[in-house]
Amino acid sequence: MKNLAISCLLLACIGLQSCKKNENEKEAGAAKADAEKIVSTECYKAVYEKDTIDLKLNTLKSGKLSGNMIMKVFGAPEKTGEITGEFHGDTLFADYTFIEITNKNKTFKNPMAFLKREKQLILGNGTMQTTMGVTYLVKDKPIDFERVKYKFDTADCTEKSK
Numbered sequence: 001m002k003n004l005a006i007s008c009l010l011l012a013c014i015g016l017q018s019c020k021k022n023e024n025e026k027e028a029g030a031a032k033a034d035a036e037k038i039v040s041t042e043c044y045k046a047v048y049e050k051d052t053i054d055l056k057l058n059t060l061k062s063g064k065l066s067g068n069m070i071m072k073v074f075g076a077p078e079k080t081g082e083i084t085g086e087f088h089g090d091t092l093f094a095d096y097t098f099i100e101i102t103n104k105n106k107t108f109k110n111p112m113a114f115l116k117r118e119k120q121l122i123l124g125n126g127t128m129q130t131t132m133g134v135t136y137l138v139k140d141k142p143i144d145f146e147r148v149k150y151k152f153d154t155a156d157c158t159e160k161s162k
Contacts (some may be wrong), residue, residue, distance in 0.1 A: 037061045039121035042053070044121055044152035055121070055152055063087075069096060077102040083112070090116045091124075093137075111137045114152070115145040121152040 003045065037060065044055040051074055057067040064086045071079040081098025092114040099107055114121040126143040128135050137143065 041157060042156035043155045045155040046123070046150040046152040048149040053150055056157060065094065092116065108137055113137060113143045120152050122148055123150040124148065129153065
């Protein structure tokens with residue numbers, strides 16, 4: 001009888017502990033969802049000769065950014081995908097994960113850096129390096145924001161840039 005009481009007490013403790021664990025997981029999930037809430041949305045457009053890039057950036061409560069970008073570069077397949085990143089000072093460091101319209105089976109990922117000047121975003125040119133299949137901007141090499149093609153001006157957000 002004593003062993004039965006101890007066994008029941010042990011099962012009850014384990015049951016209560018698992019309930020507590022579920023509550024903690026729910027709280028962590030709610031905090032993450034709250035950090036992922038969109039605070040504001042801005043849209044940008046860059047036009048250079050026959051090239052057009054549409055960019056939509058959502059600022060999240062966590063301070064990070066997410067959004068979409070469509071690149072239509074003359075003579076190259078259209079690229080469409082998602083962009084994620086965050087500002088370090090006045091520079092947005094982001095990753096652009098995209099597919100080419102002509103090859104939807106392969107996903108590409110490129111690092112990007114944008115300088116925010118007043119209401120404009122300037123896409124910088126930096127030295128990229130690929131190590132073990134991951135491409136990144138080389139830290140010791142400066143990013144050029146002066147001799148660039150793409151300067152993004154604010155634009156109205158349309159359904160197309162979603």
